[in-house]
Amino acid sequence: MLLFLAFLIGIIAGLRAMTAPAAVAWGAALGAFNVSQTSLAFMGYRWTPWIFTVLAAVEMITDQLPTTPSRKVPMQFGARIIMGALAGATIGASGGFLTAGLIAGILGAVVGTLGGAFIRGKLAKAFGKDLPAALIEDAVAIGGALLIVVAVP
Numbered sequence: 001m002l003l004f005l006a007f008l009i010g011i012i013a014g015l016r017a018m019t020a021p022a023a024v025a026w027g028a029a030l031g032a033f034n035v036s037q038t039s040l041a042f043m044g045y046r047w048t049p050w051i052f053t054v055l056a057a058v059e060m061i062t063d064q065l066p067t068t069p070s071r072k073v074p075m076q077f078g079a080r081i082i083m084g085a086l087a088g089a090t091i092g093a094s095g096g097f098l099t100a101g102l103i104a105g106i107l108g109a110v111v112g113t114l115g116g117a118f119i120r121g122k123l124a125k126a127f128g129k130d131l132p133a134a135l136i137e138d139a140v141a142i143g144g145a146l147l148i149v150v151a152v153p
């Protein structure tokens with residue numbers, strides 16, 4: 001179950017890179033799961049969730065701009081993989097599966113990046129513009145991340 005949640009949080013990172021670590025950091029900081037005795041203890045520190053939340057908000061705003069590059073360009077794709085790895089590893093570490101969680105997070109980020117781009121493209125085409133599709137993606141990323149963090153045993 002834990003590795004499946006790590007995979008799912010990776011998918012969230014593929015949709016919105018900073019939403020996944022923000023949600024996981026809030027979960028760790030609020031005691032939803034414990035990573036205090038792991039190398040990822042910093043995810044539960046007092047300021048970590050706030051920093052990731054600010055970064056997530058900035059990402060959601062800049063995602064709406066027409067000049068924002070595709071999530072599939074190397075820099076964007078790489079950031080999603082790294083954040084998926086971090087978020088997945090944090091969930092995995094809460095049960096002693098840091099490395100497996102990291103791998104699950106990476107795999108999820110790849111699926112989320114490619115699948116998210118495909119689905120958003122289809123939605124944008126159906127709406128005739130990108131903004132509604134982007135806002136739906138934001139809602140799915142936030143809601144999904146919250147559900148995943150709450151489900152971590």
